[in-house]
Amino acid sequence: MTEPLPGFPYHPDPLATGSVVAADAVCACCGKARGHVYVGPVYAVEEPGGRLCPWCIADGSAAATYEAQFCGGAVGDDVPREVLSAIAERTPGFSGWQEAQWLLHCGDGAAFLGRVGAAELADHPDAVEAMRQEMSGWGRPAERTEHYLGALDKDDQPTAYLFRCRVCAAHLAYSDFT
Ligand SMILES: [Zn+2]
Numbered sequence: 329m330t331e332p333l334p335g336f337p338y339h340p341d342p343l344a345t346g347s348v349v350a351a352d353a354v355c356a357c358c359g360k361a362r363g364h365v366y367v368g369p370v371y372a373v374e375e376p377g378g379r380l381c382p383w384c385i386a387d388g389s390a391a392a393t394y395e396a397q398f399c400g401g402a403v404g405d406d407v408p409r410e411v412l413s414a415i416a417e418r419t420p421g422f423s424g425w426q427e428a429q430w431l432l433h434c435g436d437g438a439a440f441l442g443r444v445g446a447a448e449l450a451d452h453p454d455a456v457e458a459m460r461q462e463m464s465g466w467g468r469p470a471e472r473t474e475h476y477l478g479a480l481d482k483d484d485q486p487t488a489y490l491f492r493c494r495v496c497a498a499h500l501a502y503s504d505f506t
C-alpha cells in the first residue's frame with residue numbers, strides 16, 4: 329500500500345505530468361522509501377545525493393536541507409512573496425527544454441497541468457491566443473507565429489507548458505525549445 333501523495337495546490341497531479349513517479353527508492357532527505365519519488369529538476373546549493381520524496385517537498389524539508397528550489401523562475405502578475413516561495417520550495421517542478429518558469433495570474437500562482445503540443449492545445453484556444461499575443465509583441469511575422477504554434481509538440485521541441493489560473497480558471501501557456 330502506498331499512501332496518497334500530499335496535495336500540491338500549484339501542481340495538482342504530479343503523477344500525470346511525470347514529475348513524480350512510483351518507485352521503491354529511498355528519499356535522500358528523510359531516508360524513507362514511501363513508494364513515490366520526485367524526478368523533476370532540483371536547483372540546489374548542495375545537490376541531494378539521490379531522489380527526493382514528494383512529502384519532503386510538500387513540507388519544505390527538502391528545500392531547507394539542500395537550499396533547493398524546484399522551479400527556475402516565475403512570470404506574470406505580481407504575487408505575494410509567500411506564493412513565490414510555495415511554488416519554488418514546496419511544489420514539485422517540471423522539466424522543459426529550458427529552466428522551468430511558473431506562470432502567475434490574478435495575483436496567484438497558476439496550477440501546472442502538464443506539457444502540451446498543438447494537438448492538446450486545440451482544447452484551450454485561450455492559452456493559444458495568449459501565446460499568439462505575446463509573440464506578436466515580439467514583432468514576429470504572423471505567418472511564422474502560426475507555423476511555430478502549429479509545430480508545438482508535447483514530446484519534442486518546441487513544447488508548451490499548460491497552466492490554469494486558480495482564480496479565474498483561464499488556461500495559460502508558454503513554450504520553449506533549446
Ligand atoms: Zn523524503
Ligand SMILES: [Zn+2]
Nearest residue numbers: 433434493496
Ligand atoms: Zn486569472
